[in-house]
Amino acid sequence: MRKLYGVTQSRAFRPLWVMHELGLDFEQVPLDFRGDDLRAADYLALNPNGRIPTLVDDDFVLWESMAITLYLARKYDNTGLLWPSSVEGEARAWQWSFWVMTEVEAPLLSVLMHTRVLPEEKRKPEKAKRDLGLLKAPFSVLEKSLHDRDYLLGEAFSIADLNVAAVMSWCKPARVVTRDYPNLDDWLKRCLARPARKAAQKT
Ligand SMILES: N[C@@H](CCC(=O)N[C@@H](CS)C(=O)NCC(=O)O)C(=O)O
Structure with a gap:
């Protein structure tokens, strides 16, 4: 199961764009940076920075929006749509x-x-x-x-x-x-x- 934490109107937009390019299944958990969502203990256990986005891909947890986009493209682009060939x-x-x-x-x-x-x-x-x-x-x-x-x-x-x-x-x-x-x-x-x-x- 793939979950992306973060509202669209945040840096979560970056991995959302990648997942739409690649047609990946995912669940979005729309945590908001305006409010207390990011200070909840269960979220801080995933991302100790208390920021969005965070990706949970099966049991692999990754934060930093650009690391997430690069990971998704590297791992799931089987057609050369996004990931360079050299x-x-x-x-x-x-x-x-x-x-x-x-x-x-x-x-x-x-x-x-x-x-x-x-x-x-x-x-x-x-x-x-x-x-x-x-x-x-x-x-x-x-x-x-x-x-x-x-x-x-x-x-x-x-x-x-x-x-x-x-x-x-x-x-x-x-x-x-x-x-x-x-x-x-x-x-x-x-x-x-x-x-x-x-x-x-x-x-
Ligand atoms: N370098 C991080 C920055 C993440 C970040 O600052 N996200 C904002 C939302 S776009 C956030 O979570 N802000 C909440 C806060 O700083 O308390 C990334 O690119 O993922």
Whole structure:
């Protein structure tokens, strides 16, 4: 039995997207980060961080959203839909997954929080402005990397695109405009138009 803990409107969206791409059976346990769900002792026994998502795949427990997406794709993609066929391709998938978590996730989340999510009195416009500025460098890297290819590893969508696009999907709610980066903009639209992404969003 495969269980994913976490509401869709959280980083649980990332493994949900993978499971929809691969057509995997799963049960979603919609624990919410807004409230006390994550402090329950039985949940902390699974994920001592008290965060979502967590995957329980039979008796294997795994947390960290990107570790979960990489694991699911590595283990269950039998058709080459998501998982690269070469060791170098796998290394590139790790590269892009670590990259988006270290270079993009924190400043983009900060812009989202300080412009849209936090109550007005807790927002810091100067922090949002600074972090928006920090996104220029990684967005330029993405833009240049996509100048000669439709997807990060070449001509086909892969787990590298899914992991990067899942983070970049926060651009829309954060109202971070990407049209100055046309390759990035087109690539993001292609990734987010995938039926599995839309199905995951509705889970
Ligand atoms: N690096 C972790 C971050 C997990 C995380 O911070 N999840 C948020 C929801 S998207 C959460 O559980 N927040 C609750 C809290 O921090 O108390 C991952 O990618 O899985």
